[in-house]
Amino acid sequence: MQEKEKSTKLSFSSYGAKISYGMPSIRMPEMKVKSAQQKPLPKISEIKAELIDPEIESNPEVWFEAGNSNIANKKYKESIECYTRAIALKSDHLFSIYNRAGAFLALGNLESALRDYQLSEKIDPNLFLAKYNAGAVLQKMGLKKEALECFLRVLMIQPSHVESLYNAGCILLEEKKYKQSLEYFDRALRVNNSIAEIHNNRATALQKLGDKFNALKGYQYALSINPKMADANCNYGILLADFNRHEEAANSLKMGISLGASSASAWHVLGMSQSELGKKKEALASLQKAMTLDSDEAGLLSDMLHMKMKLCDWEGLGELRKRVIEQVDSGLVPVNPFSFITSFDDLLRQRKAAEKYVKELFGSQNSSVAKPLKKSGGKIRIGYYSSDFQEHATMHLIVEMLLAHSHDDFEWFAFNLGDKEEGVMRARVQRAMDHFIDVQDWSDEQIAQKSRELNIDIAVDLKGFTGNSRFGIFYRRCAPIQVAYIGYPGTCGASCIDYIIADRIVIPEKYACGYTENVIRMPGCYQANNSKRKTSAMELTREDVGLPRDSFVYCSFNGNYKITPEQFDRWMEILSEVKNSVLWVYVDSDIAQENLIQAALARGVDSRRLVFAKPMKNEEHLARYKLADLFLDTYPCNAHTTASDALWAGVPVLTHAGQSFASRVAASLLSALDMPDLITHSPGEYVARAVEIGGSRARLNDLKDRLGYNRKNADLFDGKLFAENLEMAFRVVYERYLNGLEPTALNMAE
Secondary structure (H helix, E strand, O other): OOOOOOOOOOOOOOOOOOOOOOOOOOOOOOOOOOOOOOOOOOOHHHOOOOOOOHHHHOOHHHHHHHHHHHHHOOOHHHHHHHHHHHHHHOOOOHHHHHHHHHHHHHOOOHHHHHHHHHHHHHHOOOOHHHHHHHHHHHHHOOOHHHHHHHHHHHHHHOOOOHHHHHHHHHHHHHOOOHHHHHHHHHHHHHHOOOOHHHHHHHHHHHHHOOOHHHHHHHHHHHHHHOOOOHHHHHHHHHHHHHOOOHHHHHHHHHHHHHOOOOOHHHHHHHHHHHHHOOOHHHHHHHHHHHHHHOOOOOOHHHHHHHHHHHOOOOOOHHHHHHHHHHHHHHOOOOOOHHHHHOOOOOHHHHHHHHHHHHHHHHOOOOOOOOOOOOOOOOOEEEEEEEOOOOOOHHHHHHHHHHHHOOOOOEEEEEEEOOOOOOOHHHHHHHHHOOEEEEOOOOOHHHHHHHHHHOOOOEEEEOOOOOOOOOOHHHHOOOOOEEEEOOOOOOOOOOOOOOEEEEEOOOOOHHHHHHOOOEEEEEOOOOOOOOOOOOOOOOOOOHHHHOOOOOOEEEEEOOOHHHOOHHHHHHHHHHHHHOOOEEEEEEOOOHHHHHHHHHHHHHOOOOHHHEEEEOOOOHHHHHHHHHHOOEEEOOOOOOOOHHHHHHHHOOOOEEEEOOOOHHHOHHHHHHHHOOOHHHEEOOHHHHHHHHHHHHOOHHHHHHHHHHHHHHHHHOOOOOHHHHHHHHHHHHHHHHHHHHOOOOOOOEEOOO
């Protein structure tokens, strides 16, 4: 599992459809007043006089001209009176009706404005400005379908009318018809390439279609035309954050905000980028500002929850949890699925949250149909898709499996969604694959299309909804068979993922209802592992890392966001019961450390019994494990790669198993090592077992001896065997597809 949240997975750009309400009034050319004596027109100031020549007063053009003069002076009520007099004298006085609509519009009377624009269009079907303004008013009234029809009628008369092209594109964009909106924006730019708003919204359409790189160029072009365009600065910053260019993202978002943008999305993404830059305090403040603007901003509450968990800031956490659950239950606001599965052991809500998230992001797009599988001959083509083919926790787990894959019956492809870089891990992955393809600069559709052209039979998503994922590739059906594996410990909530790789412990049959995927249960543990982990040869003592020499050392090296206040309560209870003990805990910020110190004091525990571990290189981190006695797992989100590391290093792991995948990973690992006595099923049992082990050196030594023996003799750390089992699963799903059978749950242990 990737121990990093996906920043702003659901932050929707604000594009704001541009509506040209202020159309200029129309003056009749060479207007002549018919009068027997050809008297001059009176001055405007005389129009309201009591005594006006009846012959002039009965002339509609006089009242029309008076209305125009009043509009020019922004006297809209007076202009309406004048136009109404003209219309009373001549019911089809076109331009009085048209200009009166503009006056009504200026006063905010949309219904009257719409009535007059529609009447103008009825009198003269070729007056495209009446059609256009009617559409603009309908758009402002929220009647998008009717507005679009107006703009399309304009374009039948005037195909190059840029405002109609633009506003049609905006409506289609709001309706999530991204490809269609792009067509209209492109047509508008062929007419006029110098309008920043068109480039901005066109880029938004590209971004929604997964073409993030061309979207980035579009925002840059918009800003080259108008550097002070608030929306473009915000949209550009939001997208830069998706590229992990957080410094630039923060600067662009701050610029947009300083220019007047009051978007919750802008503050939301700014907070997430500040977090990635290590500016945790500023990040929390930005998220709080976003909440004051719109607490229903997509993903905001769940990201705020996750941020507070990362900082071990538990103030108000109960109310925040409640509100996130309410959002999931209502189904009105998408939440960040990763944040949810790490905070709640609630299978059905996890599924509902994922389904809403996918529907919100991709529901309006059509999934492409993959080409048929080869019916005979040739190797099965497997594609792995990830941004983590480098020094990353996932690669440390699966690299041995990748290197052990058979090339007799399979052809292996790696689609690299991450950075281009060199390094030992990248070189090992490239050596394991038949093809290593850099696609980070491609759109989701381009990657999916390339996969289909390469006849990928089985696509394996190693990311799910974790950082730098590209789920749109799979939504577009890049292969006939699509499988989720190892990157995301939960359901993706989408029918496009046919299978999820699991085992009988992480997803027992009774919990399969929490998953939209068909479960493939592997023999032993679902988690591939690496028997060739490198451990530093450095000799560390407890004193070197601040641990007391003779104490019982409990440790927990999980990410801070996995430490709930309830979990911390249990830890403090354990320390209170086991007198000569300390807790060696990982922190990634000074704020989190101080909050944990205060939390210990509030629970009556001397803060000196907390020892804080700092980040280290993986080889050195594995070496320091030997200084610990017992690893205390977290709930509801377990240690995953971290648990494997501890067990590999010879440190027993005590876990609390729940219902969800994320809460059962350590139990799966321990089951594979035949150590069920380290699996508990309630908070009370967890505390009692930790106290029992901490109070008995003999009990601890027995656990370590058994772990040492089982680690060498069990299959858990046999990457080659796991590769063979996974390949067998691939063969089975491939054969099912060839035989026209639908995906179904499979038990590979039978």
